[in-house]
Amino acid sequence: xxxxxxxxxxxxxxxxxxxxxxxxxxxxxxxxxxxxxxxxxxxxxxxxxxxxxxxxxxxxxxxxxxxxxxxxxxxxxxxxxxxxxxxxxxxxxxxxxxxxxxxxxxxxxxxxxxxxxxxxxxxxxxxxxxxxxxxxxxxxxxxxxxxxxxxxxxxxxxxxxxxxxxxxxxxxxxxxxxxxxxxxxxxxxxxxxxxxxxxxxxxxxxxxxxxxxxxxxxxxxxxxxxxxxxxxxxxxxxxxxxxxxxxxxxxxxxxxxxxxxxxxxxxxxxxxxxxxxxxxxxxxxxxxxxxxxxxxxxxxxxxxxxxxxxxxxxxxxxxxxxxxxxxxxxxxxxxxxxxxxxxxxxxxxxxxxxxxxxxxxxxxxxxxxxxxxxxxxx
Numbered sequence: 001x002x003x004x005x006x007x008x009x010x011x012x013x014x015x016x017x018x019x020x021x022x023x024x025x026x027x028x029x030x031x032x033x034x035x036x037x038x039x040x041x042x043x044x045x046x047x048x049x050x051x052x053x054x055x056x057x058x059x060x061x062x063x064x065x066x067x068x069x070x071x072x073x074x075x076x077x078x079x080x081x082x083x084x085x086x087x088x089x090x091x092x093x094x095x096x097x098x099x100x101x102x103x104x105x106x107x108x109x110x111x112x113x114x115x116x117x118x119x120x121x122x123x124x125x126x127x128x129x130x131x132x133x134x135x136x137x138x139x140x141x142x143x144x145x146x147x148x149x150x151x152x153x154x155x156x157x158x159x160x161x162x163x164x165x166x167x168x169x170x171x172x173x174x175x176x177x178x179x180x181x182x183x184x185x186x187x188x189x190x191x192x193x194x195x196x197x198x199x200x201x202x203x204x205x206x207x208x209x210x211x212x213x214x215x216x217x218x219x220x221x222x223x224x225x226x227x228x229x230x231x232x233x234x235x236x237x238x239x240x241x242x243x244x245x246x247x248x249x250x251x252x253x254x255x256x257x258x259x260x261x262x263x264x265x266x267x268x269x270x271x272x273x274x275x276x277x278x279x280x281x282x283x284x285x286x287x288x289x290x291x292x293x294x295x296x297x298x299x300x301x302x303x304x305x306x307x308x309x310x311x312x313x314x315x316x317x318x319x320x321x322x323x324x325x326x327x328x329x330x331x332x333x334x335x336x337x338x339x340x341x342x343x344x345x346x347x348x349x350x351x352x353x354x355x356x357x358x359x360x361x362x363x364x365x366x367x368x369x370x371x372x373x374x375x376x377x378x
Contacts (some may be wrong), residue, residue, distance in 0.1 A: 002032055002034075002035040002036070002286045002287070002378070003035070003036045003037075003038070003284055003285045003286050003287075004028055004035055004036070004037050004038070004285070004286060004287045004288070004289065005037075005038045005040060005278075005281060005282070005285050005287075005288045005289070006020075006021045006024050006025065006037060006038065006039045006040060006288075006289050006290075007040040007041075007042055007272075007273075007278070007288060007289070007290045007304070007308050008020045008021065008024070008041070008042060008289070008290055008291040008292070008304070008322070009042045009044065009269075009290075009291065009292040009293070009303070009304035009305075010041075010042075010044065010048070010292075010293070011291075011292070011293040011324050011355075011358060012293045013355060014293065014324065014355040014358045015358055015359065015362070016041070016048055016052075017041035017042050017043070017048075017052055018039075018041040018048075018051065018052060018055050019359075020041070020291065020362065021039035021040075021041050021055075022039075023359060023362050023363050023366065024037075024289055024322075024362070024366050025037045025039060026363070027363055027366030027367050027369075027370060028366065028370060030367065030370070031367075031370040031371065031373075031374050032370070032374075038281060039055065039056070040056045040272065040273075040276055040278070040281075041055050041056055042056075042268065042269060042272050042304050043088075043090075043132060043191075043268060043272060044132075044134055044193050044268050045090065045132030045133045045134035045191045045192050045193060045249075045268050046090065046092055046132065046134025046135040047090060047092045047093075047096060047098075047134070047135050048090075049088065049090040049132040049134070049191075050077065050078060050079040050088050050089070050090050050093070050132075051079075052272075053079050053081060053088045053130075053272070053275065054079050054081070054088075056272065056275075056276050057081045057082070057275060057276045058081065059079055059080050059081040059082070060079070060080050061077050061078070061079055061080075062077060062078055062079070062080055062120070062121075062124075063075055063076070063077045064076055064077065064078070064116070064117060064120050066094050066112075066113035066116040066117055066120075067094065067110070067112045067113040067116060067148075068094055068095070068099050068113060069094075069095050069096070069099050069100050069104075069109040069110065069113075069137045069138065070100070070105070070108065070109060070110070071110060071112060074094060074099065074113070076093045076094040076113060076117060077093055078090075078093070078117050078120070078121055080121075080124065080126070081275065082128075084124055084125060084126065085125075085126060085127050085128065086126060086127070086128045086129070086130065086275065087118075087121035087124070087126040087128070087129045087130065088130045088132070088275075089114065089117045089118065089121065089129065089130065089131045089132065090131075090132040090134070090135075091111065091114045091131060091132060091133055091134070091135075091136060091145075091250055091253065092132070092134060092135035092136060093117070094113030094114055094116075094117060095109065095110070095111045095113055095114055095136055095137055095138050095144075095250075096135045096136060096137055097135060097136065097137040097211075097212055098135075099137060100137045100213075104137055104212050104213035104214075105213070106137060106138065106139050106165055106209055106212040106213060106214050106218070106222070106251070107139065107164065107165045107166035107214070107218055107221065107222060108164050108165065108166060109137045109138040109139070109140065109164065109165065109212075109251075110138060110140055110144035110162065110164050111136075111138050111140055111142050111143070111144035111145040111250075111251075111253060112144035112145065112147060112148045112162065113144075113145075113148070114131065114142070114144070114145040114148070114253075115144065115145035115146060115147065115148025115149045116148050118131070118145065118148075118149060118183075118188075119148060119149055119180055122180060122182040122183060122186060123182070126186065127185070127186060127187065128186065128187040128188075128189065129186055129187070129188050129189070130189045130191055130271055130275070131188070131189070131190050131191065131257065131263070132191045132192075132268075133190055133191060133192040133246075133249040133250035133253055133254055134192065134193075134249075134250065136208075136212075136250040136251050136253065137212055138164075138165065138212075138250065138251040138253070139165035139204060139205060139208075139209055139212070139214075139222045139225075139226075139251035139252060140163060140164045140165045140168070140251060140252070140253075140256075141163070141165075141168055141226060141229050141251070141252040141253065141255060141256040142250070142251075142252065142253035142254075142255075142256025142257050142260065142261075143162075143163040143164075143168065143171075143229075143256060143260070144162060144163070144164070145253070145256070145257070145261075146256065146260040146261060147162050147163075149179060149180045149183065149261065150178035150179045150180050151174065151175065151176050151178065151179055151260055152174075152175040152177075152178060153171045153173075153174060153175075154171070154172055154173040154174075154175060155170045155171070155172055156170070156172050158173075163229075165222050165225060165251065166221060166222070166225060167225070168225035168226065168228055168229035169224070169225050169228035169229070171228075171229060171232050172232070173236060174232070174233070174236040174237060174260070176237075176260070179261075183261065187264075188257065188261055188262065188263040188264070189263060189264050189266050189271060190246075190249070190253070190254055190257045190258065190263045190264065190265050190266070191266055191267075191268050191271045192246050192249035192250070192254055192265065192266075192267070192268065193267060193268045193269075193303060194246060194248070194249050195245035195246055195301070196208075196245075196246070196247070196248035196249065197242060197243045197244070197245070197247055197248050198226050198230055198241060198242050198243070198244070198247040198248050198252055198255045199223050199226040199227045199230065199242065199248070199252075200223070202248075203223060203226065203248045204222075204223075204226060204247075204248035204249070204250075204251050204252045205219050205220075205222035205223035205226060205251075206219055206223060207248070208248070208251065209222050209251070212251075222251075226252050227242075229252075230242045230255070233259045233260075237259060237260075239258070239259040241255040241258055241259045242255075244258060244265070245265070246265040247265075249265075267302050267303075267307065268304075269302070269303060269304045269307030269308065270302075270307060273307065273308070273311055278308075278311055279311060282311070282312065282315050282317055285315075285317050286317075286318075286378075287317070287318055287319075287320065287373075287378075288308060288312050288317055288318070288319045288320070289319075289320045289321075289322060289366075290304060290305050290308040290309070290319060290320070290321050290322075291304075291305065291321055291322040291323050292304045292305055292321075292323055292324075293323065293324045293325070294323060294324055294325040294326075294327060295321060295323040295325070295326050295327060295330050295333065295341060296325075296326075296327030296328070296329070296330060297327065297328075297329045297330065299330065299333065300330075300332055300333065300336070305319075305321045305323070305333065305338060306333060306336045306338075309321075309333065309336045309337030309338045310336055310337055311337075312337050313336065313337030318339040318340075319337055319338050319339050320338075320339060320340050320341075320342065320369065321333070321338050321340070321341045321342070322342050322343075322344055322362065322365055322366070323341065323342070323343055323344070324343065324344060324345060324354070324358070325343060325345065326341060326343050342365055342369065344358065344361045344362045344364075344365045345361060346361050346364060346365070
C-alpha cells in the first residue's frame with residue numbers, strides 16, 4: 001500500500017488548502033484505492049488557519065466572547081490541539097478586516113481581543129500558543145493584545161491608556177509587572193509569511209494599511225507612530241525590533257508580540273510542519289504532494305513548497321509541486337528537494353477565467369500524474 005502526504009498551501013482567491021487536499025486525495029484514490037493518504041492543509045496565519053490546523057492535527061474549536069476591532073463584544077474562537085497542550089489563534093477572528101463591516105478606521109482599531117483569546121487559552125493550561133498574523137484590520141503594534149494580558153502603557157502624565165494605531169507615540173513608559181504570570185511558562189509563536197520590517201516604505205503602514213482603507217495621510221501618520229513606538233520600546237525594554245523580518249506583520253503586531261511578550265516569529269510552514277510532527281509522518285512515505293498559488297523567486301525564501309521540500313530531501317522522499325502559475329527563475333527549487341513542478345493551468349486564459357475552472361483543472365492534473373505513475377510501476 002502506498003503512503004502519500006498532501007501538504008499544499010491555499011491558492012489565493014481560488015481554493016483553500018483543505019479543498020485542495022480533498023481534490024488531490026480523490027484523484028489518488030481513483031487510481032490507488034488502498035493508498036494511505038495523509039492531508040496536512042497548510043495555514044498561512046490568516047482566516048481559516050484554525051480550521052486548517054484542526055484538520056491536519058485534530059482537536060477542537062473553543063468559542064469565546066471577546067472584544068472586536070473597535071472593542072465591541074463579539075463571539076470569537078481558537079483551536080485546541082495536542083489534548084489541550086497547544087492553542088492556535090488566528091488574530092483575524094477578532095481583529096480581522098471583515099469584522100469592521102466596511103468601516104475600518106485602521107487608526108483606531110485594536111488587537112485587545114487577541115490578548116483575551118491568549119489569556120483564555122493560557123487559563124486552559126496550554127503550554128504553547130500559536131498566533132496567526134494575517135488578515136488584520138489593525139495597526140496598533142499589538143499593544144491592545146499586550147494590554148489585555150496585563151501590560152500597562154503610560155503617557156507623559158503617568159496615566160495608563162489603551163494605545164491604538166494613531167496614539168502609539170503617546171507611550172512614554174511600558175510597565176510589564178502586571179503581565180499574566182502564566183505566560184512566563186508558555187511558548188508563544190507568532191506565525192507569519194511576510195518579512196516586512198516595522199516601518200518605512202516596505203513596513204506595516206505603507207504596504208498594508210491602504211488595504212485596510214487608509215488614505216495617504218493616515219498611512220503617513222501610522223508609519224510615524226510605529227517609528228515612535230519602536231524608539232520607546234528600545235528605551236524602555238532594550239529591544240531593537242525595527243528591522244526584524246516580519247515585525248511589520250499584522251499592523252506591527254509581529255514586532256509587538258516579539259518585543260512586549262517575548263514571542264518567537266516563525267514562518268507559517270515551519271510552524272505547521274512542527275505542530276503536526278511532519279518529520280515523523282515521513283516514515284514509510286512514498287510521495288509528498290505540495291503546492292501554492294504561484295511558484296516564483298519569492299517561494300525560495302522559505303514558503304510552503306520549499307519548506308516542505310527541505311524536510312523531505314534528507315529523507316529521500318520525492319516531492320511534487322502542483323501550482324497555479326510558474327514564474328521565472330524557479331530552477332533552484334530542485335536543489336531544495338522538489339522533484340517536479342506542474343502547473344494546473346491547462347489553457348492560456350486570464351486569471352479571472354482560470355480560477356473559475358481551477359477545481360476541474362486540479363482534478364485533471366492529479367489524474368494525469370497518477371496515470372503516469374501507475375504506468376511506470378509506482
